[in-house]
Amino acid sequence: MSHTQTMRFQNKLGLFVLFLATAFGAHAQAPPSVVTNTYMKPGVNAAKYTEFRLAPLNVSDARLIPPPWVEKPNPHEWSLTRENRQFLVNTYASAVKTGIESEGRYKVVKDAGPSTLQLEVRIISLTPWASRDEKDAITLGSGTLSFEANVRDALSGELLAAFQGTQPVGKDYQENTNLNKASNITEHFTGWGKNISQRLANAQAR
Numbered sequence: 001m002s003h004t005q006t007m008r009f010q011n012k013l014g015l016f017v018l019f020l021a022t023a024f025g026a027h028a029q030a031p032p033s034v035v036t037n038t039y040m041k042p043g044v045n046a047a048k049y050t051e052f053r054l055a056p057l058n059v060s061d062a063r064l065i066p067p068p069w070v071e072k073p074n075p076h077e078w079s080l081t082r083e084n085r086q087f088l089v090n091t092y093a094s095a096v097k098t099g100i101e102s103e104g105r106y107k108v109v110k111d112a113g114p115s116t117l118q119l120e121v122r123i124i125s126l127t128p129w130a131s132r133d134e135k136d137a138i139t140l141g142s143g144t145l146s147f148e149a150n151v152r153d154a155l156s157g158e159l160l161a162a163f164q165g166t167q168p169v170g171k172d173y174q175e176n177t178n179l180n181k182a183s184n185i186t187e188h189f190t191g192w193g194k195n196i197s198q199r200l201a202n203a204q205a206r
Helices: 003-023 082-101 179-206
Strands: 033-041 049-052 116-128 138-140 143-153 158-167 174-175
Touching: 049 082, 082 116, 082 179, 116 158, 116 179, 158 179
Parallel strands: 049 116
Antiparallel strands: 033 158, 116 143, 138 174, 143 158
């Protein structure tokens, strides 16, 4: 490989690392969005990937954690119901797909192929700023969300990158209603999809 080819490959590799590291960091509001790259496979070529496969959102162990100012929280008010979990799973699937496909560059597919990246996300916890029973509360966004994410080659299953982070969900002052919370999480997941698409496009354009 010539020096010029080596430099081009290193630039593409660096852009791929940047694409993955920033893809989930859509909403840097207060508190700040913090996403850490915990693993990165060396030598990955982003140019080969043209589509995405979404594994179902993993919420099996997700917890609802009260904010630190809540003393003696009522377990009934601070728990994730079966309906809550299903809403998260369904919204993630539709909103991330919408975000990825919003610019028409990439498609979300069901079957793995040689040009498919697979996204796997696990929700660790959610911290709402107010409980479901605090109907009169006004909050800045809905709260925070902590997650882990793996990016794999969909065909081989090989792990390419891993991340973990905590992010604010929502960015405006609003009433503590189910509608506002649903809108915030939908926007957040859509933002993930848009960022993923844009960062991959940027990496492939160099």
